[in-house]
């Protein structure tokens with residue numbers, strides 16, 4: 001699953017942060033791409049995406065429902081902060097900013113495997129519930145009275161699925 005697909009089911013950062021950038025990014029006279037009508041002046045040097053400079057920010061260019069199905073209506077023309085914002089685990093690294101926005105919207109933070117292709121996510125989950133591995137683990141715990149039995153995982157695959165898949169920027 002690509003970062004783009006994950007973000008299309010999230011959008012939390014577009015409705016959490018103030019998106020400010022150098023004014024020239026919205027000035028076609030100097031090759032700016034951001035539609036000027038969707039921006040507001042912040043100060044002498046910077047503009048913001050309209051809707052993001054208040055107590056309940058939400059970029060006017062964001063359409064859809066946060067955490068479900070969203071898209072940026074100016075994706076190809078979006079400003080630099082949006083291009084540079086990192087979705088968690090995109091390069092194998094965490095993103096505290098992504099996590100913060102998702103948590104603020106009641107969404108679970110992305111797990112490290114969230115951006116893997118679907119078949120690899122399934123493999124990962126199977127490893128998590130591998131009975132042979134579970135058995136080996138239990139045999140290494142001599143005080144465990146259920147040795148030799150394969151327990152159900154503490155968290156069901158479906159629950160794990162929720163946590164990983166409700167995962168979706170830039």
Ligand code: SF4
Pocket residue numbers: 013014019049059060061062063071072073074075078079082170
């Ligand atoms: S990615 Fe698009 S919708 Fe999100 S903050 Fe940037 S311009 Fe707005």
Ligand code: SF4
Pocket residue numbers: 006007008010011012013014085086087088097098099101102167168169170
């Ligand atoms: S970068 Fe993170 S917070 Fe932003 S839309 Fe993607 S998953 Fe959501």
